[in-house]
Amino acid sequence: MLIYIIPTYECGLNCKSCYSQKYKEIYSECLTWEMFISIYNRFEGKLNRVAFIGGEAIKWKFINEAILFLSNKGIKVSVFTNGMDISRTMPDHVIINANNLLTEFHSDLMINSIEQYKVNRVKVTLRFNIDKSFEKYIGNAIVVSKKYADFVSLSPLFPVKYSEKKVGSNLFMLAQGLIDNKITSRVSRAVPLCIFTENQRIYLEKNCNMRGVCSLPTNSIVVNPDGVSVQPCVELSIIKKLDSLINKSIKEEYRCEIQTLKNEISCECAECAFYKGRKCFGGCLAYK
Ligand code: SF4
Ligand code: SF4
Known part of the structure; x- marks a missing residue:
């Protein structure tokens, strides 16, 4: 089982469309060590992967201890990070928001972090969020991915307007360039299929596992910094209390709402063949 833990919504950056801004005030305190251990105890025996997300998880004061604690228990650890800083203990995998790597403001710091992760054999995924104006970055995104990425994760920058073909073609061009360079790339969120031409869509479904349907409900869960409020996905704020999951599986608990x-x-989707064929429900549920 995989659980996502948000130890803090704090982050030194202010990236476009980041969900963490809206939660910062609700969860103003960071996860305590006691609550971290209580989350671990709650899932002990079922857990084989933990992913720390944020905010910026590396800013959490117990991140090094938590990675070490979980690694010593044989649990694989991933960290989603902005790449501006590096943990002292190494996770198995980092997922870096790589849009900032393409602008001169942060790239030196980020490259330094990525190089340290590589030296320590940490798997590196670069994540690109793609909007209408991404075309000018495509060449550079391929260059940095060739040099540093074990995997690439792609997504439109949500919210995306249905039928916005420019976003679709930017995503497609980047994906095609990555695949031509033999870089494993995946479209990581449900995407409105109408942002692509038919050929682009077929290519992305075949090569990047792209889907129009959100995979929820699953048996993974996101735990907020208070250590008790949970939601089915970091983007989807359907809050329950961890204790409500004692007698039900996570999937069961969220099935109806999802x-x-x-x-x-929406009226755009009503007559759409993809909607009628249950191939697309409007992309990411948090933004439809
Ligand atoms: S279901 Fe809606 S979002 Fe999906 S392809 Fe059709 S119109 Fe676009
Ligand atoms: S709601 Fe959006 S981000 Fe969450 S699992 Fe579904 S597609 Fe992915």
Whole structure:
């Protein structure tokens, strides 16, 4: 089982469309060590992967101890990070928000972090969030991915306007360049399929596992910094208390709400063949 832990919503940057800004005030305190251990105890025996997300998880004062603690228990640890800083203990995998790598403001610091992760044999995923104006960065995104990435994760920068073909073509061009260079690349979120031409869509479905349907509900969960409030995905704030999951699986607990969201339909989708064929429910549920 995989759980995502958000130890803090604090972050030194202010990236476009980042969800963490809106949660910072609700969860103003960081996760305590006691709550971290209580989350671990709650899932002990079922857990084989933990991913720390944020905010900026590296800013959490117990991140080094937590990585060490979990690694000593044989649990694989991933950290989602802005790449501006590096932990002292090494996780198995880092997922770096790589848009900032393409601008001169932060790239030196980030490259330094990535090089340290590589020296320590940490798997590196670069994540690109793609908007209408991304075309000018495509060449550089391929160059840095060739040099540093074990994997690349791609997503439109949400919210994305349905039928916004420019976003689709930027995502497609980057994906094609990465695949031509034999870099394993995946579209990581449900995407409105109408932002692509038919050929682009077929290519991305085949080569990057792209889907129009959100994979929720799953049996993974996101735990907030208070250590007790949980949600099904970091983008989707359907809050429950960890204790409510004692007698039910996570999937079971969220099934109805997620299905209701999938069935909610906007006028753009009403006549769409993808919607009728249940191949697309409007992309990422948090933004449809
Ligand atoms: S279901 Fe909606 S978002 Fe998906 S392809 Fe059709 S119109 Fe676009
Ligand atoms: S709601 Fe969006 S981000 Fe969350 S799992 Fe679904 S597609 Fe992914």
